[in-house]
Amino acid sequence: MQKTRRVSPRWGLWLRGLDEWLVIFQKVSGLALALYLIGHVLAVSTALGFGHNVTQQQWNAIIFGVLEKPHIGAVSVGALLEYLIGILLAIHGANGFRLILMQWFGIGLPKPSRHTFPRATPSPNATAQRVYKYSVAIITIIFIILATYDVFGALLGW
Amino acid sequence: MVAKSTLMKWHYITGLIMIIVVGIHIAYRWPSYDASVSWPAVQSQISMAWYDIVLLIIVYAASYHAMNGLRTIMLELFHGGKAFTTFVDVLVIALGLLVVVVGTYTIISLIPL
Amino acid sequence: MATASSSEASVETIKIKLPEIKLEKKEVIFKIKRYDPEKDGFYWKEYKLTITNRTTILDALLRIKETQDPTLAVRYSCRMGICGSCGMVINGTPRLACETKPYDLGTSTITVEPLSNVPPVKDIVTDFDKFFSNHKSVSPWLIRKDEKEQFEDLKEYYPQTEEELDNYLQFSYCIKCGLCYSACPLVFLNKEYLGPQALAQAYRWSADSRDQGAELRLKLVDTDNGVWSCNYSGTCSKVCPKDVDPALAINMVKKMLLTGRKR
Numbered sequence: 001m002q003k004t005r006r007v008s009p010r011w012g013l014w015l016r017g018l019d020e021w022l023v024i025f026q027k028v029s030g031l032a033l034a035l036y037l038i039g040h041v042l043a044v045s046t047a048l049g050f051g052h053n054v055t056q057q058q059w060n061a062i063i064f065g066v067l068e069k070p071h072i073g074a075v076s077v078g079a080l081l082e083y084l085i086g087i088l089l090a091i092h093g094a095n096g097f098r099l100i101l102m103q104w105f106g107i108g109l110p111k112p113s114r115h116t117f118p119r120a121t122p123s124p125n126a127t128a129q130r131v132y133k134y135s136v137a138i139i140t141i142i143f144i145i146l147a148t149y150d151v152f153g154a155l156l157g158w
Numbered sequence: 159m160v161a162k163s164t165l166m167k168w169h170y171i172t173g174l175i176m177i178i179v180v181g182i183h184i185a186y187r188w189p190s191y192d193a194s195v196s197w198p199a200v201q202s203q204i205s206m207a208w209y210d211i212v213l214l215i216i217v218y219a220a221s222y223h224a225m226n227g228l229r230t231i232m233l234e235l236f237h238g239g240k241a242f243t244t245f246v247d248v249l250v251i252a253l254g255l256l257v258v259v260v261g262t263y264t265i266i267s268l269i270p271l
Numbered sequence: 272m273a274t275a276s277s278s279e280a281s282v283e284t285i286k287i288k289l290p291e292i293k294l295e296k297k298e299v300i301f302k303i304k305r306y307d308p309e310k311d312g313f314y315w316k317e318y319k320l321t322i323t324n325r326t327t328i329l330d331a332l333l334r335i336k337e338t339q340d341p342t343l344a345v346r347y348s349c350r351m352g353i354c355g356s357c358g359m360v361i362n363g364t365p366r367l368a369c370e371t372k373p374y375d376l377g378t379s380t381i382t383v384e385p386l387s388n389v390p391p392v393k394d395i396v397t398d399f400d401k402f403f404s405n406h407k408s409v410s411p412w413l414i415r416k417d418e419k420e421q422f423e424d425l426k427e428y429y430p431q432t433e434e435e436l437d438n439y440l441q442f443s444y445c446i447k448c449g450l451c452y453s454a455c456p457l458v459f460l461n462k463e464y465l466g467p468q469a470l471a472q473a474y475r476w477s478a479d480s481r482d483q484g485a486e487l488r489l490k491l492v493d494t495d496n497g498v499w500s501c502n503y504s505g506t507c508s509k510v511c512p513k514d515v516d517p518a519l520a521i522n523m524v525k526k527m528l529l530t531g532r533k534r
Binding site: 005006007008009010012013014017019020022023024026027099102103104105106109110112113114115119120122123124125129 | 385386390438440444457478506508523
């Protein structure tokens with residue numbers, strides 16, 4: 001039997017599911033946050049002179065002289081980046097917490113049981129999972145509101 | 159070789175730790191991000207020994223969590239046998255050590271004695 | 272020849288009124304994505320067919336084969352949702368053709384495609400070699416420490432309580448149709464991922480109280496391409512025709528590995 005490439009997926013099946021979006025988001029946001037971590041630690045350590053040149057001049061030169069210097073209008077690119085990273089962090093953290101509770105402690109997972117008639121509810125559609133996902137959504141919305149006030153409050157006149 | 163379940167157990171432990179410590183770190187940006195990154199605010203933050211300890215915990219927990227995550231993603235997407243796995247292991251350990259060494263060196267010097 | 276008993280039990284006749292099933296007909300267009308192995312390419316072909324509200328997709332495909340295009344290759348066997356042979360992507364979702372009715376789908380055009388994440392063979396028939404080898408790799412059979420006793424000296428059956436049976440029964444209903452494997456986004460991303468079916472069966476056998484091979488099996492799936500490649504998108508459980516819920520099984524395996532508790 002000739003082995004060829006695999007049949008490509010049906011994207012529609014995944015695009016209409018929140019669970020599938022959360023899987024991809026968790027990975028993409030994780031990658032972004034990992035790269036941010038490296039840059040952030042190096043940048044802030046440099047700004048603090050690696051603990052041996054802890055002066056205002058050194059801090060301002062790196063933070064305000066380089067990172068926060070580029071602007072899009074009145075908005076600093078550095079601040080905008082931090083804002084976006086903060087939102088990624090909130091969603092990654094909330095969804096990650098949900099995954100830890102499920103996979104380690106089994107919270108929100110039903111006990112294996114006999115089949116019900118006509119069809120059983122698959123565990124990803126069960127009530128507990130909906131509660132989890134609503135919680136992630138609520139935490140995200142609250143964080144976005146607080147972060148917007150925190151970073152852009154003065155600009156927006158709040 | 160360490161079992162994947164052990165690596166993931168620590169991935170989850172560091173994730174839980176980070177919810178608290180990164181939460182504290184972000185809380186110090188409130189109520190104004192611009193004010194929190196100004197020199198007087200930064201100086202007052204780093205002069206608190208407990209906050210420096212929190213930063214140290216973040217460096218270690220985040221490095222492990224990020225590097226294990228990076229390793230997982232790379233090994234899922236690309237397959238190249240034992241040689242590739244070794245390359246990915248070396249890469250993530252190197253990046254992790256870079257962050258840990260730089261972070262530790264900086265923060266230890268900041269802790270007021 | 273045995274004679275019938277002389278005492279005739281009185282039989283109560285109960286008249287049951289069966290619901291009247293109204294037969295409806297309509298014309299439907301079947302858009303089939305066919306694979307040509309000689310050209311190593313896919314092409315779409317449309318067929319018009321008059322179907323009833325009782326017709327299944329499989330019935331329709333076989334009628335197309337009989338009356339319109341005998342070259343259409345379709346894999347099927349039992350026609351009643353137990354063999355798992357007729358899995359295909361119908362209107363964008365992996366389903367069993369024998370259990371899906373065009374009338375229930377509600378569209379006038381039905382798209383039929385081969386299962387994703389597996390190599391095609393011809394038309395809608397796909398190659399399940401890797402799927403089956405992944406399944407075999409998790410040792411999906413009863414493992415006992417004393418093999419001689421199991422195969423030669425077995426004096427009585429291995430007893431099991433109802434509760435012990437309930438721990439794994441739903442996962443034993445797997446018919447190896449491959450719908451979950453086809454639906455899984457991580458099978459697409461990670462070419463070496465064992466897949467939800469194999470991992471669910473790893474749980475099924477490890478959770479079986481009669482089995483003594485949980486440690487061996489869990490070691491096999493405790494890898495980057497085993498359970499840890501699953502991120503709980505749950506698509507597998509949503510498409511499973513037998514309500515096996517592989518996503519639940521995989522999470523149970525993860526819990527076993529993280530907590531160190533085998534059952």
